[in-house]
Amino acid sequence: xxxxxxxxxxxxxxxxxxxxxxxxxxxxxxxxxxxxxxxxxxxxxxxxxxxxxxxxxxxxxxxxxxxxxxxxxxxxxxxxxxxxxxxxxxxxxxxxxxxxxxxxxxxxxxxxxxxxxxxxxxxxxxxxxxxxxxxxxxxxxxxxxxxxxxxxxxxxxxxxxxxxxxxxxxxxxxxxxxxxxxxxxxxxxxxxxxxxxxxxxxxxxxxxxxxxxxxxxxxxxxxxxxxxxxxxxxxxxxxxxxxxxxxxxxxxxxxxxxxxxxxxxxxxxxxxxxxxxxxxxxxxxxxxxxxxxxxxxxxxxxxxxxxxxxxxxxxxxxxxxxxxxxxxxxxxxxxxxxxxxxxxxxxxxxxxxxxxxxxxxxxxxxxxxxxxxxxxxxxxxxxxxxxxxxxxxxxxxxxxxxxxxxxxxxxxxxxxxxxxxxxxxxxxxxxxxxxxxxxxxxxxxxxxxxxxxxxxxxxxxxxxxxxxxxxxxxxxxxxxxxxxxxxxxxxxxxxxxxxxxxxxxxxxxxxxxxxxxxxxxxxxxxxxxxxxxxxxxxxxxxxxxxxxxxxxxxxxxxxxxxxxxxxxxxxxxxxxxxxxxxxxxxxxxxxxxxxxxxxxxxxxxxxxxxxxxxxxxxxxxxxxxxxxxxxxxxxxxxxxxxxxxxxxxxxxxxxxxxxxxxxxxxxxxxxxxxxxxxxxxxxxxxxxxxxxxxxxxxxxxxxxxxxxxxxxxxxxxxxxxxxxxxxxxxxxxxxxxxxxxxxxxxxxxxxxxxxxxxxxxxxxxxxxxxxxxxxxxxxxxxxxxxxxxxxxxxxxxxxxxxxxxxxxxxxxxxxxxxxxxxxxxxxxxxxxxxxxxxxxxxxxxxxxxxxxxxxxxxxxxxxxxxxxxxxxxxxxxxxx
RNA sequence: GGGCGGAUAGCUCAGUUGGCUAGAGCGCCUGCUUUACACGCAGGAAGUCGCAGGUUCGAGUCCUGCUCCGCCCA
Numbered sequence: 001x002x003x004x005x006x007x008x009x010x011x012x013x014x015x016x017x018x019x020x021x022x023x024x025x026x027x028x029x030x031x032x033x034x035x036x037x038x039x040x041x042x043x044x045x046x047x048x049x050x051x052x053x054x055x056x057x058x059x060x061x062x063x064x065x066x067x068x069x070x071x072x073x074x075x076x077x078x079x080x081x082x083x084x085x086x087x088x089x090x091x092x093x094x095x096x097x098x099x100x101x102x103x104x105x106x107x108x109x110x111x112x113x114x115x116x117x118x119x120x121x122x123x124x125x126x127x128x129x130x131x132x133x134x135x136x137x138x139x140x141x142x143x144x145x146x147x148x149x150x151x152x153x154x155x156x157x158x159x160x161x162x163x164x165x166x167x168x169x170x171x172x173x174x175x176x177x178x179x180x181x182x183x184x185x186x187x188x189x190x191x192x193x194x195x196x197x198x199x200x201x202x203x204x205x206x207x208x209x210x211x212x213x214x215x216x217x218x219x220x221x222x223x224x225x226x227x228x229x230x231x232x233x234x235x236x237x238x239x240x241x242x243x244x245x246x247x248x249x250x251x252x253x254x255x256x257x258x259x260x261x262x263x264x265x266x267x268x269x270x271x272x273x274x275x276x277x278x279x280x281x282x283x284x285x286x287x288x289x290x291x292x293x294x295x296x297x298x299x300x301x302x303x304x305x306x307x308x309x310x311x312x313x314x315x316x317x318x319x320x321x322x323x324x325x326x327x328x329x330x331x332x333x334x335x336x337x338x339x340x341x342x343x344x345x346x347x348x349x350x351x352x353x354x355x356x357x358x359x360x361x362x363x364x365x366x367x368x369x370x371x372x373x374x375x376x377x378x379x380x381x382x383x384x385x386x387x388x389x390x391x392x393x394x395x396x397x398x399x400x401x402x403x404x405x406x407x408x409x410x411x412x413x414x415x416x417x418x419x420x421x422x423x424x425x426x427x428x429x430x431x432x433x434x435x436x437x438x439x440x441x442x443x444x445x446x447x448x449x450x451x452x453x454x455x456x457x458x459x460x461x462x463x464x465x466x467x468x469x470x471x472x473x474x475x476x477x478x479x480x481x482x483x484x485x486x487x488x489x490x491x492x493x494x495x496x497x498x499x500x501x502x503x504x505x506x507x508x509x510x511x512x513x514x515x516x517x518x519x520x521x522x523x524x525x526x527x528x529x530x531x532x533x534x535x536x537x538x539x540x541x542x543x544x545x546x547x548x549x550x551x552x553x554x555x556x557x558x559x560x561x562x563x564x565x566x567x568x569x570x571x572x573x574x575x576x577x578x579x580x581x582x583x584x585x586x587x588x589x590x591x592x593x594x595x596x597x598x599x600x601x602x603x604x605x606x607x608x609x610x611x612x613x614x615x616x617x618x619x620x621x622x623x624x625x626x627x628x629x630x631x632x633x634x635x636x637x638x639x640x641x642x643x644x645x646x647x648x649x650x651x652x653x654x655x656x657x658x659x660x661x662x663x664x665x666x667x668x669x670x671x672x673x674x675x676x677x678x679x680x681x682x683x684x685x686x687x688x689x690x691x692x693x694x695x696x697x698x699x700x701x702x703x704x705x706x707x708x709x710x711x712x713x714x715x716x717x718x719x720x721x722x723x724x725x726x727x728x729x730x731x732x733x734x735x736x737x738x739x740x741x742x743x744x745x746x747x748x749x750x751x752x753x754x755x756x757x758x759x760x761x762x763x764x765x766x767x768x769x770x771x772x773x774x775x776x777x778x779x780x781x782x783x784x785x786x787x788x789x790x791x792x793x794x795x796x797x798x799x800x801x802x803x804x805x806x807x808x809x810x811x812x813x814x815x816x817x818x819x820x821x822x823x824x825x826x827x828x829x830x831x832x833x834x835x836x837x838x839x840x841x842x843x844x845x846x847x848x849x850x851x852x853x854x855x856x857x858x859x860x861x862x863x864x865x866x867x868x869x870x871x872x873x874x875x876x877x878x879x880x
Numbered sequence: 881g882g883g884c885g886g887a888u889a890g891c892u893c894a895g896u897u898g899g900c901u902a903g904a905g906c907g908c909c910u911g912c913u914u915u916a917c918a919c920g921c922a923g924g925a926a927g928u929c930g931c932a933g934g935u936u937c938g939a940g941u942c943c944u945g946c947u948c949c950g951c952c953c954a
Binding site for chain 2: 001003004005189338383384386387390391394482483485486513517519550551553556557559560561562563564566567568569570571572573574576577578579580581582583584585619620623625627628631634635642643646650654731734735737738739741742743744745775825828829832833836839840841842843844845846847849850853854857
């Protein structure tokens with residue numbers, strides 16, 4: 001074996017091997033419990049970032065863990081066509097060639113997108129493989145593939161037939177750059193520095209009229225009223241009268257409406273029903289006409305007369321300039337507002353009335369709420385339930401049509417002759433209403449999230465009643481970031497219940513977002529994004545995975561830490577070398593039966609600690625505490641198995657070749673290493689498989705071995721206590737040596753004064769370990785010193801006094817000072833303890849257990865203090 | 881405006897039902913080529929657990945208020 005672990009020599013080969021043997025293939029198997037995770041499908045044009053790496057690490061861990069626990073574990077991979085995002089990417093590529101999608105035409109453009117999709121898809125799946133994902137590639141799906149398209153079609157038609165999908169003209173969010181309508185969720189509000197323009201609308205007779213305040217002066221061209229609050233004393237007399245809309249010279253009424261905020265601006269609101277949702281409502285209440293002044297390209301319409309054709313922002317400047325010139329611009333204030341922006345291109349969206357397809361959400365939201373009310377779906381962490389619930393309780397209808405080319409076409413045909421709609425599962429050749437063959441399919445496509453909403457069941461074969469759907473659905477756990485609870489999780493739950501009749505998963509384990517080492521959001525534009533590929537190149541996939549696991553906290557954002565990568569990489573190497581050590585010493589192994597073997601203290605101790613660790617890992621994984629599970633393994637492997645057991649094991653390993661002790665130790669090392677590897681495997685699949693293959697075993701892959709379980713019969717409280725005492729002795733001797741900077745190779749003589757014979761015989765039985773681990777030559781033991789050594793440094797702990805005999809002479813003054821420092825520390829603790837025990841409330845109210853523990857503590861403090869004082873006395877008399 | 885999360889060692893974070901002499905990794909200091917590992921070993925320094933109150937025998941942990949940071953919704 002190499003002296004250091006070389007991930008790059010291992011990972012590709014191991015992954016290939018897994019694929020060859022079908023290690024991750026899952027089948028319908030009624031003898032086993034199903035466990036299923038469907039991957040949140042990455043956008044097919046995106047690049048996998050740290051968030052994906054985190055997500056895949058979690059899901060792979062859960063899947064491998066369950067697979068080893070005997071579940072039929074399916075992790076189903078796939079990618080998302082990501083309608084608008086992908087179309088934008090390809091349009092940007094075309095733009096570099098000086099082309100637009102219209103230059104190519106719909107068919108060629110879509111063909112081009114498919115081509116780009118293939119390239120990106122390869123990169124994405126390559127990266128997934130590098131991460132070590134144990135997905136069943138045979139079952140990989142794509143939201144636009146044939147089966148899923150059929151699911152989309154079925155879902156749409158079903159909802160249409162149920163009246164839950166309808167077409168209508170409503171005010172929607174329009175992105176002038178993308179040229180499509182958007183759902184409310186795809187609009188982001190971002191604080192921006194803007195202005196508040198105060199514009200005077202004079203009366204027809206030249207009277208002063210009213211002053212309105214607006215953040216969007218260009219929309220005034222479409223004003224059809226001014227609204228004031230009915231109780232507003234300033235404007236009471238104006239209500240019902242008219243003013244002249246400047247620039248357009250249109251006479252518009254002043255109406256009274258409760259919606260108006262008297263505190264805002266002048267308390268008078270210009271009403272533009274065509275370009276603001278609130279204004280639209282006011283307009284409807286007062287039967288105001290609607291004048292469309294901004295078109296779908298963000299340009300001014302013919303209705304704006306001289307401004308027609310101007311871009312909305314050019315128009316804004318022009319309108320302001322013209323108003324100023326006419327003396328109608330009263331003032332301009334700085335103002336912070338939050339204009340809506342397109343999630344994909346950051347363009348300020350334009351609210352406008354448009355005919356679109358909608359999903360009626362109220363009935364579906366009720367289903368979504370029922371899912372959590374009936375505890376069919378559990379959120380982890382639980383607090384997200386509230387977020388989910390509140391969104392569903394206040395939901396608006398979902399605009400699902402997009403004026404894009406990349407996506408699922410809306411399965412509706414319009415009849416040129418009778419004007420009716422035909423919505424069908426199979427492409428119709430004629431109108432169902434009048435049988436005319438002059439029918440045209442709706443040119444629009446569906447919101448990409450419509451197909452995503454079906455993902456957990458469409459990937460399993462729905463609408464067909466496949467065995468997979470029957471067996472794996474509902475899936476076990478969904479593991480998305482909390483940022484897509486609304487976009488995705490809620491919609492999957494609603495659609496799953498509504499269309500399949502059951503919730504799509506029973507648990508939603510949400511993870512946070514990955515931030516850079518300064519806590520900033522990672523983004524390509526800011527240049528602070530960390531590329532998982534680079535991390536895996538540098539540290540290996542296992543190290544990255546372990547580091548991510550260590551950083552995962554429940555639903556909290558994860559701050560990327562390069563230090564963690566180094567630490568995790570080092571742990572890989574530690575594991576590698578510990579294994580190297582064990583394997584090197586296993587060549588002549590003849591296993592013994594542990595039940596009948598003579599076990600040493602260290603043997604009993606490590607078996608007990610090992611068993612405890614397994615129980616802890618199980619407990620933490622059950623609670624989705626992945627970091628704590630990883631920590632339990634890490635601490636045990638490094639701090640106990642390597643630092644103590646392996647060191648002590650060397651004594652027997654390097655002794656007599658045929659001794660039974662050697663065989664016993666070999667057996668234990670083998671058993672423990674095998675279990676350690678299996679325990680860590682879900683966290684670090686590559687290195688554990690690589691090492692496991694070198695163990696003397698005949699299995700095919702570690703990924704299909706049973707997951708180790710805590711063995712109750714290995715628990716040994718006595719061994720743990722005794723070992724703890726032994727560790728104290730060794731640690732104290734080492735500390736004394738370090739105090740004197742005695743070189744590690746130089747053996748020292750030690751005297752231990754122990755409180756009782758029991759302790760003496762325990763330490764005596766561990767002489768070899770002490771000699772080896774603390775480099776001790778002569779070890780003297782006694783319950784009381786016949787003659788206290790005066791040429792020695794001493795330490796006191798757990799009722800024992802440990803003397804390190806010096807080769808030279810002791811600096812008595814220094815030693816006294818050192819002991820006094822120790823006494824000071826102990827005195828503080830003693831005082832606290834005494835305080836507690838003198839408090840009658842504590843004695844009466846605290847549980848007996850806590851009180852007696854406190855008494856023991858105090859006794860130990862007293863005992864140790866006494867020893868330290870004795871030592872000082874001794875040294876003082878010696879110095880005189 | 882409503883809601884949620886965070887604030888613990890220099891940095892990144894654990895600390896699950898209150899009992900803690902508050903832990904880990906990295907960093908820092910001292911010593912060490914000890915036959916698995918210098919990606920290592922041994923030893924060590926380092927925190928009034930955001931602030932102010934309260935409940936309790938006992939609070940990093942529970943309650944109230946506040947400050948700052950971040951996020952979501954309007």
